[in-house]
Amino acid sequence: MLRPYGPLPPSPYFTAMFELEIDATSGSARAGVLTLPHGTVETPAFMPVGTQGTVRALSPADLEAAGAEMILANTYHLHVRPGEDVVAKLGGLHRFMAWDRPLLTDSGGFQVFSLEGFRQVSEDGVEFQSHVDGGRRFLSPERATEIQWILGADVAMAFDHVVPGGADGAAARDAMDRTLRWLERCAKRHRELAGGALINQGPTGQTGPTGQTGPTSQTLWPILQGGTHLELRTEGLRRILDLGDWTGLAIGGLSVGEPKPVMYAMLEALEPRLPRECPRYLMGVGFPEDLVAAVERGTDLFDCVAPTRNGRNGSAFTSDGPVNIRNAVFREDNRPLDDACDCETCRSFSRGYLRHLFMAEELLGLRLLSLHNVRFLIRLAAEMRAAVRRDDLPRWAADWRRRYAQPETV
Amino acid sequence: MLRPYGPLPPSPYFTAMFELEIDATSGSARAGVLTLPHGTVETPAFMPVGTQGTVRALSPADLEAAGAEMILANTYHLHVRPGEDVVAKLGGLHRFMAWDRPLLTDSGGFQVFSLEGFRQVSEDGVEFQSHVDGGRRFLSPERATEIQWILGADVAMAFDHVVPGGADGAAARDAMDRTLRWLERCAKRHRELAGGALINQGPTGQTGPTGQTGPTSQTLWPILQGGTHLELRTEGLRRILDLGDWTGLAIGGLSVGEPKPVMYAMLEALEPRLPRECPRYLMGVGFPEDLVAAVERGTDLFDCVAPTRNGRNGSAFTSDGPVNIRNAVFREDNRPLDDACDCETCRSFSRGYLRHLFMAEELLGLRLLSLHNVRFLIRLAAEMRAAVRRDDLPRWAADWRRRYAQPETV
Numbered sequence: 001m002l003r004p005y006g007p008l009p010p011s012p013y014f015t016a017m018f019e020l021e022i023d024a025t026s027g028s029a030r031a032g033v034l035t036l037p038h039g040t041v042e043t044p045a046f047m048p049v050g051t052q053g054t055v056r057a058l059s060p061a062d063l064e065a066a067g068a069e070m071i072l073a074n075t076y077h078l079h080v081r082p083g084e085d086v087v088a089k090l091g092g093l094h095r096f097m098a099w100d101r102p103l104l105t106d107s108g109g110f111q112v113f114s115l116e117g118f119r120q121v122s123e124d125g126v127e128f129q130s131h132v133d134g135g136r137r138f139l140s141p142e143r144a145t146e147i148q149w150i151l152g153a154d155v156a157m158a159f160d161h162v163v164p165g166g167a168d169g170a171a172a173r174d175a176m177d178r179t180l181r182w183l184e185r186c187a188k189r190h191r192e193l194a195g196g197a198l199i200n201q202g203p204t205g206q207t208g209p210t211g212q213t214g215p216t217s218q219t220l221w222p223i224l225q226g227g228t229h230l231e232l233r234t235e236g237l238r239r240i241l242d243l244g245d246w247t248g249l250a251i252g253g254l255s256v257g258e259p260k261p262v263m264y265a266m267l268e269a270l271e272p273r274l275p276r277e278c279p280r281y282l283m284g285v286g287f288p289e290d291l292v293a294a295v296e297r298g299t300d301l302f303d304c305v306a307p308t309r310n311g312r313n314g315s316a317f318t319s320d321g322p323v324n325i326r327n328a329v330f331r332e333d334n335r336p337l338d339d340a341c342d343c344e345t346c347r348s349f350s351r352g353y354l355r356h357l358f359m360a361e362e363l364l365g366l367r368l369l370s371l372h373n374v375r376f377l378i379r380l381a382a383e384m385r386a387a388v389r390r391d392d393l394p395r396w397a398a399d400w401r402r403r404y405a406q407p408e409t410v
Numbered sequence: 411m412l413r414p415y416g417p418l419p420p421s422p423y424f425t426a427m428f429e430l431e432i433d434a435t436s437g438s439a440r441a442g443v444l445t446l447p448h449g450t451v452e453t454p455a456f457m458p459v460g461t462q463g464t465v466r467a468l469s470p471a472d473l474e475a476a477g478a479e480m481i482l483a484n485t486y487h488l489h490v491r492p493g494e495d496v497v498a499k500l501g502g503l504h505r506f507m508a509w510d511r512p513l514l515t516d517s518g519g520f521q522v523f524s525l526e527g528f529r530q531v532s533e534d535g536v537e538f539q540s541h542v543d544g545g546r547r548f549l550s551p552e553r554a555t556e557i558q559w560i561l562g563a564d565v566a567m568a569f570d571h572v573v574p575g576g577a578d579g580a581a582a583r584d585a586m587d588r589t590l591r592w593l594e595r596c597a598k599r600h601r602e603l604a605g606g607a608l609i610n611q612g613p614t615g616q617t618g619p620t621g622q623t624g625p626t627s628q629t630l631w632p633i634l635q636g637g638t639h640l641e642l643r644t645e646g647l648r649r650i651l652d653l654g655d656w657t658g659l660a661i662g663g664l665s666v667g668e669p670k671p672v673m674y675a676m677l678e679a680l681e682p683r684l685p686r687e688c689p690r691y692l693m694g695v696g697f698p699e700d701l702v703a704a705v706e707r708g709t710d711l712f713d714c715v716a717p718t719r720n721g722r723n724g725s726a727f728t729s730d731g732p733v734n735i736r737n738a739v740f741r742e743d744n745r746p747l748d749d750a751c752d753c754e755t756c757r758s759f760s761r762g763y764l765r766h767l768f769m770a771e772e773l774l775g776l777r778l779l780s781l782h783n784v785r786f787l788i789r790l791a792a793e794m795r796a797a798v799r800r801d802d803l804p805r806w807a808a809d810w811r812r813r814y815a816q817p818e819t820v
Contacts, residue, residue, distance in 0.1 A: 053766065057773040060758065082741070082766045089742040090762040098758040331492070332499040348470065348508040352500040356463065356492045363467040366773060 018219045018247035020279045020300070026393035028271050028298035031385045034248075034279050036102040036154040037217045038094065041069040043279060043300040044384050046291065046377040047104065048307065052077045053087070053097050056308045057367040058374065060098045066343060066375040067382065070102035070154075072303050075147050076111035080130040080137065084150040092152040103153040104303075107144045107186075109160040109179075109223070110252070110284070121161070123178070141185035149193045149218065157250060158186040160223040165257030172227030175253075176236045179225045183243060190220040221248040221281065228258050230269050237273055249274065250281040251299070255290065263290075267297035274298065288317050288380055288404060292397055295384045302381075307373030312366045314358045317376040321404050325369065330355040343375035344368075428629045428657035430689045430710070436803035438681050438708035441795045444658075444689050446512040446564040447627045448504065451479040453689060453710040454794050456701065456787040457514065458717065462487045463497070463507050466718045467777040468784065470508045476753060476785040477792065480512040480564075482713045485557050486521035490540040490547065494560040502562040513563040514713075517554045517596075519570040519589075519633070520662070520694070531571070533588070551595035559603045559628065567660060568596040570633040575667030582637030585663075586646050589635045593653065600630045631691065633662040638672050640679050647683055659684065660691040661709070665700065673700075677707035684708065698727050698790055698814060702807055705794045712791075717783030722776045724768045727786040731814050735779065740765040753785035754778075 020043065022032040034041040048055045048063060049072045055063060063071060078087060090096045094103060112119055112126045119128035125140025139147075141159045148156035159182050161175040222240045226232035240249065251270070254263045267282070274280055279300045285291065286304020294302065307317070314326045318338040323330075325337070333351035345354070345368040357365030387396035430453065432442040444451040458465045458473060459482045465473060473481060488497060500506045504513060522529050522536045529538035535550025549557075551569045558566035569592050571585040632650045636642035650659065661680070664673045677692070684690055689710045695701065696714020704712065717727070724736045728748040733740075735747070743761035755764070755778040767775030797806035 052770045052772055053763070054770075054772045054774045057777075059754070059774060059777070061754065077770075081770055082762075086742055086762065086766075090744055090760050096760070096763050096766075098763070332496055334500055344469070344471065350500050350506070352492075352496065353463070353506050353508070356496075356506075360462045360464075360487075360491055362462055362464045363773065363776060364464045364469060367467075367469070367777070 017217060020248075020277055022277065024389040024391065026388040026391045027296065028268075029295050029384070029388045029393045030298060030300060031388035032279075032300070034102075034300075036070070038100060038102045038154050039069065041102055041301075042382070042385060044291075044295045044381045044388075045069060045301055046286065046374075046381045047072050047301060047303040048374050048378075049074075049303050049305045050097060050099075051305065052081070053093065055370075055374070056305075057312065057363075057370040058308070062344075062367075062371055063099070063374070064101075066371060067378045068101070068374065070104065070301075071099060072104050072106060073097070073151070073153065074108065074111060075105050075144060075151065075157075076108035076139070078105075078151060079108065079139075079147050080132045084147045088150050088152075092150075094152065102155070104155040105148045105151050105153040105157065106283075107148065107157040107159040107223075108139050109144070109157075110162050112139055113162040123181075125159075141182040142189045145186045145189040145220070146193065149190070152218065154218060155248065156190065156218055156220045158183045158220060158222045160225055160252055162225065162253050162256070163227055165228065165253075165262075167227045169227075169229050169232070172225070172229050172232055175227070176225045176232050179223065180236065180239050180243075183222050183240065186220060187222075187244065190218075194218070219247045221250050222246055223250040223252040223283070224270075225253045227253060228262050228266065230266060233266060233270060234273060237270060241275065246278060248279040248281060248301075250283050252283045254282065255284045255304075260290065260293075264293050264297065267294060267299060271298040286377060288377065289401075291377060291380055292384065292400060295381075295388075296393065296397060302377075304377075307377055308370040311370035311373040314365070314369065316369050317373050319403055325351065325354050325365075326358050327355075337369075337372055338376070341372060341375060341379070343372050345372040345375075427627060430658075430687055432687065434799040434801065436798040436801045437706065438678075439705050439794070439798045439803045440708060440710060441798035442689075442710070444512075444710075446480070448510060448512045448564050449479065451512055451711075452792070452795060454701075454705045454791045454798075455479060455711055456696065456784075456791045457482050457711060457713040458784050458788075459484075459713050459715045460507060460509075461715065462491070463503065465780075465784070466715075467722065467773075467780040468718070472754075472777075472781055473509070473784070474511075476781060477788040478511070478784065480514060480711075481509060482514050482516060483507070483561070483563065484518065484521060485515050485554060485561065485567075486518035486549070488515075488561060489518065489549070489557050490542045494557045498560050498562075502560075504562065512565070514565040515558045515561050515563040515567065516693075517558065517567040517569040517633075518549050519554070519567075520572050522549055523572040533591075535569075551592040552599045555596045555599040555630070556603065559600070562628065564628060565658065566600065566628055566630045568593045568630060568632045570635055570662055572635065572663050572666070573637055575638065575663075575672075577637045579637075579639050579642070582635070582639050582642055585637070586635045586642050589633065590646065590649050590653075593632050593650065597630060597632075597654065600628075604628070629657045631658040631660050632656055633660040633693070634680075635663045637663055638668050638676065640676060643676060643680060644683060647680060651685065656688060658689040658691060658711075660693050662693045664692065665694045665714075670700065670703075674703050674707065677704055677709060681708040696787060698787065699811075701787060701790055702794065702810060705791070705798075706803065706807060712787075714787075717787055718780040721780035721783045724775070724779065726779050727783050729813055735761065735764050735775075736768050737765075747779075747782055748786070751782060751785060751789070753782050755782040755785075 020034045024031040112128045144159035160179040163175045226236045281301035282299040286306040319340040330351040336346040387393045430444045434441040554569035570589040573585045636646045691711035692709040695712045696716040729750040740761040746756040797803045
């Protein structure tokens with residue numbers, strides 16, 4: 001009875017697998033279409049995060065209805081539970097999650113480096129204690145690449161050394177150098193797994209990452225580190241580009257505690273140095289104002305747990321700025337959460353009802369606000385795409401900020 | 411942007427409002443169509459319970475997809491939070507919940523009598539302590555009727571005195587006598603609210619329960635009590651029928667701790683005495699085997715929190731009997747939860763993935779098992795309808811029991 005998520009049908013994607021086709025620009029901002037084995041992604045795009053193989057409180061059908069074209073899962077979390085072997089036996093990550101569109105796995109670098117006090121870093125890799133069972137585990141560039149190959153997402157990420165936002169130059173350089181050495185090891189292991197190609201552009205019939213036969217492919221994207229130190233970032237970028245022709249490039253280690261203007265300045269400085277046809281993925285960014293600022297500065301892809309985490313806390317993004325639905329002013333408010341939104345939550349329910357769900361601790365509330373917040377960011381990205389295609393992003397952004405930046409209405 | 415849930419369109423329902431049309435029988439079992447202001451309900455039917463104005467973990471769209479034609483909400487819960495005044499200001503219970511199909515409210519009797527130690531019963535009504543804020547509240551036949559009128563469900567229930575399953579004859583008689591006296595007071599108050607008619611069969615343009623104009627109607631159903639004492643039940647039934655021509659009749663105070671054979675024997679004894687064209691609602695019954703036994707004994711409507719509560723605990727009804735999805739045998743099980751089921755859960759996800767969701771404490775697991783369990787009972791009722799219409803219920807029930815009654819597969 002299960003829906004088939006097996007081999008993909010023969011597809012025109014193969015002519016342009018893993019390519020981003022930019023079809024419009026507006027200042028530094030770009031709009032385009034990224035082609036991946038499981039489908040296309042219009043950029044700029046926000047990717048919801050399915051940490052443990054599920055975007056918290058949402059179903060695949062909810063995500064499709066919200067317009068998600070690509071989502072994330074976390075290698076660290078899936079490795080410690082249920083284990084990549086279990087995911088493989090259950091048909092690979094797409095089949096496991098019942099998500100048949102593009103999928104990206106983070107490498108686990110960010111997670112293991114967050115386990116302050118529960119990990120030991122060496123040149124070889126990181127030994128850490130599982131947050132689930134306390135057992136000792138080990139992730140290295142090779143292991144992270146192998147696990148991601150087994151999970152079988154469209155895009156795998158290189159295993160990186162992440163430092164906190166305030167790290168000094170020496171610590172940031174050390175982590176960046178290590179990340180670059182690790183990138184070479186990730187790429188080597190990925191090439192071996194893919195049978196020689198840095199990108200596994202297997203023809204139909206080849207054995208793909210999850211063991212099934214079919215045109216399954218996976219690419220590996222590097223992650224640029226370097227903290228808040230521009231000279232490290234530019235050096236790191238040059239060295240990454242010297243290592244090969246990547247199909248995408250991620251900017252990591254931002255939005256990790258540094259002031260927002262620092263992040264914005266860094267993106268501005270990097271933008272002219274980034275290859276044009278390469279999708280630029282700003283990791284961990286998902287507040288509306290940051291998405292707008294980052295698109296203006298030439299980035300294409302974003303992910304963050306903010307929409308779902310905030311949603312579960314009763315906090316909603318709206319066109320008029322954030323609101324907390326628990327606020328007593330919403331008690332008898334018959335209006336939708338956001339009158340400019342087209343999600344199921346805003347089409348069906350009043351603020352008063354949503355508040356009731358949170359006050360009564362009903363599960364439906366967690367889901368409805370998560371769904372709205374995810375739709376909000378996906379729609380925000382779509383509006384920016386449209387504005388870029390009209391070459392009208394500056395005016396659109398000014399209008400958007402004027403409405404959004406109002407003080408919280410509550 | 412909110413979907414309209416205002417006045418209903420002129421409808422053929424008015425020619426037969428609140429009528430059950432029996433179109434087939436098989437032994438004592440019946441199949442039919444119940445017409446209510448917000449639509450029709452094919453019987454036998456299982457009604458999911460939306461205690462606080464939401465069926466836990468499920469959305470109205472989920473319930474529609476599961477085939478629910480009628481659901482419940484609880485007067486006690488909605489009275490203490492958010493209050494019927496708030497529900498009315500938010501457009502009445504249908505609009506509040508975004509449920510535009512038939513809706514029934516329980517009177518609160520069952521809930522307040524469960525508040526052992528936090529309530530005082532008098533002939534006038536029940537004073538109790540709110541479980542939300544500890545404040546003193548009062549429910550009487552009149553108040554319960556008024557609150558339900560304000561909530562505006564299609565069917566309101568009379569305020570009853572419920573005794574535990576093991577209550578002795580004296581306690582059961584006392585409660586039954588009180589329930590009958592209270593029924594007269596409920597009916598009187600309901601007639602006043604409805605402008606003279608026991609059923610408010612208002613023509614288009616009349617002011618309905620929630621204050622909106624339109625063909626809104628509500629009926630009131632009595633609840634038969636009497637504990638496990640057949641002579642009390644038969645006397646109670648006779649006295650209820652002497653009070654008027656009811657559009658439905660509920661059997662309360664069963665499935666409250668008494669042995670199952672006692673409940674079955676009671677239903678068998680009552681069946682020949684029940685008016686044929688009156689829908690028979692067995693309150694609080696929702697385990698699959700009980701649904702089958704009760705339909706065989708001539709009842710039509712059922713409600714229970716079991717499918718959602720059990721679902722949240724990881725316990726699922728399946729065609730082969732109940733399973734607990736947390737069991738380690740499901741770790742790498744690629745089969746659907748129930749290969750005979752057509753719900754979203756069984757169409758999309760493997761047992762291994764569902765187990766992972768529960769082990770990882772992911773919200774989606776609670777929803778997917780709740781959805782499946784609700785669909786299971788709704789489909790069970792639909793299969794029994796079909797069997798009755800084929801006049802084949804005994805054989806169907808024997809086959810069903812043979813498969814379902816297997817020991818838990820885990």
